[in-house]
Amino acid sequence: MKYGNTFAVWRDNAPAWPAYSLHKFVRGLGDGTLPHDAFLHYLKQDYVFLIHFSRAWALAITKADTVEEMRLAAGTVNGLINEEIALHIKTCAEAGIDEATLFATQERQENLAYTRYVLDAGHSGDLLDLLAALAPCVMGYGEIGSHLAATKTSDSYAEWINTYASAEYQQVCHDVGVLIDGAIARRLGNDPMASPRWAALQARFAMATQLEIGFWDMGLNP
Numbered sequence: 001m002k003y004g005n006t007f008a009v010w011r012d013n014a015p016a017w018p019a020y021s022l023h024k025f026v027r028g029l030g031d032g033t034l035p036h037d038a039f040l041h042y043l044k045q046d047y048v049f050l051i052h053f054s055r056a057w058a059l060a061i062t063k064a065d066t067v068e069e070m071r072l073a074a075g076t077v078n079g080l081i082n083e084e085i086a087l088h089i090k091t092c093a094e095a096g097i098d099e100a101t102l103f104a105t106q107e108r109q110e111n112l113a114y115t116r117y118v119l120d121a122g123h124s125g126d127l128l129d130l131l132a133a134l135a136p137c138v139m140g141y142g143e144i145g146s147h148l149a150a151t152k153t154s155d156s157y158a159e160w161i162n163t164y165a166s167a168e169y170q171q172v173c174h175d176v177g178v179l180i181d182g183a184i185a186r187r188l189g190n191d192p193m194a195s196p197r198w199a200a201l202q203a204r205f206a207m208a209t210q211l212e213i214g215f216w217d218m219g220l221n222p
C-alpha cells in the first residue's frame, strides 16, 4: 500500500531510514532470534510510548485547520489508544504483566527523548512540524510489518508482525499519508519542496527516524 507522496520523499531523503527499518531488533522479530525478555521490555516501554503518541496525535486535532484533518487525526488517536495498544496489553497479560503495571513502567531516556521531541514539535510548531515528527512512527511500522510478513522465517513474533501488516494498520498508514499530503498542499501549495520550510520539515522527519533507531537500541538492552 502507498503511504502518500510526501512520505516517500521524506523517507528517501532520510539517510538513517534503512538503519531504522532493517534494525537488528527488526531482524530478530523476523527470524525469531530476538530474546523474549527484550521483547517484553520493549513492549512495556512501547505501551508508555503509545500513551504519549496518542497525546501527540490528539494535539494534531487541535492544530488542524479543517474538519477533514481533524477526522483523520482523530482516527489515528483511536487506532493507537484502542487498537494498537491492545496487542501490548494482551501480550503482556499472557506474560503475567497487568495493565496497571504497564502504566507504571519507568520510562527509559530513549523513550522520553522521542515522545517529548514529537510533542515539542507540535507545541512549538504547526501541524506540518508535528506530522513530520509523527510520520516515521506510523509509516515505519507499516513498512516493517509488511516486509516481515513477507520475509519472516519464524512465527515466534507472528502476532506482532501481523498487527502491523494487518489491513487495519495499513489503512491507518494510508490515511495518515492522505492527511500529510493534504496538509502540505493546503499550507505550502503545489510545489512544497520549493518552500523555505521544506528543509526544516525534512530535518524533523530525519530526527524522528534517528529517535526510532534509539528506541530499537533501547529495546535490545532490557
Ligand SMILES: Cc1ncc(CN)c(N)n1
Residues within 6 Å of the ligand: 046, 049, 050, 084, 136, 137, 138, 141, 212, 215
Ligand atoms: C517506538 C514506536 N514507533 C512506532 C510505533 C508504531 N505506532 C510504535 N508502536 N512504537
